[in-house]
Amino acid sequence: MDIRHLKIMIAVAEAGSMSGAAKKLYITQPAVSQVVKELENHYGCQLFERLGKGIYITEAGKLLCSQARMVIRQFDTLQENMQHMRAREVLKVGSTITVGACIIPGLMADFQVAHPTVDPYNFVNNTKIIEARLLQSQLDIGLVEGAVQHPDLVVEPVIPDYLVIICSPHHPFAGRTFIDARELENETFVMREDGSGTRELFESFARNRGFHVKIGWEVTAPEIIKTIVQKNNALAAISIRLVEAELNNGSVYVIRHPENSWHRNFNLVYHKHKQITAGMQGFMELARKIGSREIPSDHAFGMLR
Template sequence: MTIRHLTVFAAVAEQGSMSAAAKHLYLSQPTVSQAIRELEAHYNGLLFERLGKKLYLTERGKILLPHAREMIRQFQQLEELMQNQGQSSTLKLGSTLTVGTCLTPSIILDLQKKIPYLDVYSFVTNTQNIEQKLLRSELDAAVVEGEIHSPDLVVLPIIDDCLVLAAGKKHPFYRRGRIHDQELNNQKFAVREYGSGTRQLFEDYTLRHDLKIRTAWEANSPQALLNAVLYNQMLSVMSIRLMHHEIRHRSVRVFCNEAGEWNRKFKLVYHKNKFLTPAIFELEKILHTYQQLELPSVMGVLEQE
């Protein structure tokens, strides 16, 4: 059994067929099939079963897959470390959409000032997708706003953040100083897509307080939601870090949650078996410089009845 066998096995498991794995790895299909046969012979049992046109992992295959991924990841890290004389020149950094919009560009600039040779690959998506990419070793580390569920990932809460309710000038809430949570019932909202940490936090809140909002807009772009607030009389709940310009120019009115239920932390996340390169250590230091949250001097308040 070699790292090549494990690489082919992981590709077949992820792609769902020999032909797709062969295309992904730039190998011939017979080469892929042969590698799987050799691996099954080595472990004395089938790793895949075919249902229709797709391959599915057997119980034996499900046991092997996470270990195979980890060995592939460690091998890749060893190669990178040796080729770069002990220093990683590339950091694959994941960010959730809120973080990617308001912080990631500055964080990358700070990283490259500290480590001039560092080449950063940035991938921005929602928390759910980031978690899967970390587990598949497709990212070295990530900064997320949502909840991470896998016990195989290390989660370090660092940066303070909070959600606020935003209302544009044409919305009746704009001139209010205080509103009650029950006034949110039947209001039109612009919300993030499923898999978003922001959406999950707000949905948990509405369930706890038995609120029935109307989802009129849904988007995976914070700017699209902000535009819905500014121009379409929608309400939205999003990070206050996304609206500093609009708050200063009074184009939106924001309301903080009086009970602090919308307070949260942006978190540094990486695999528990990850070799922590100098770039990841430096990333953690830089994140601490963004820890404090700047709040506007005037905010409305959302209170509970």
């Protein structure tokens, strides 16, 4: 028994005859009679009484028609929804907090202009959580700043970036040409949460240089990090791409590492068995285009040594 059986059953009930249903459905009368017989055998009860040349629906037949109409409505809704899904791709994008703050808003605005038939969903969190969701097929593609190690994930570096240390213009480091790394030992830092690629990179540097990072604040939102730095005389390690406006208006002082130790890439990440859809391809192309642009380098920076 399938949806075709139910549609023929309803047609017979509405037409009041096998021939009328056959005419309405553009099939033969024997085909209609066969379907009704199959339904009666399937349910083990009579659906129509045959009296002379007329047929009359039974109580069992009325119940079946009533339930069948609901099933057919649900089936038709399912068909419409699936056709809509076929016409419009849903793209589930995961981005880390740094990327979500400085790259994703502009990228997605361009993406929706270029791909109006794709419905994007964006999820912003740290690298570890994005990685887990990609592995569980909860996301289609990610753009992250942290290291991704799982062998089932494809990682493509696309957007260059580097960390800087920022401080308030009133901090003792502000305006200094050189700052010794050992001086960082006594400073209070605003740090990202565990699982952040930014935090992982800076703490790795600190371990290699033999100093302990004193964490006074643990914050996920870049805008809050910058506010704390400006108002609380703290330091923070942050992406250069997140402080472009502050560099231009002089509200923070930036300290760079001269040996490029804090350079990194924002990486496209997706499962190696994932079918690359048109939406995924379009997203990757736009990310690569952003990666070809220059990042800020024409400002006066302090240097760490």
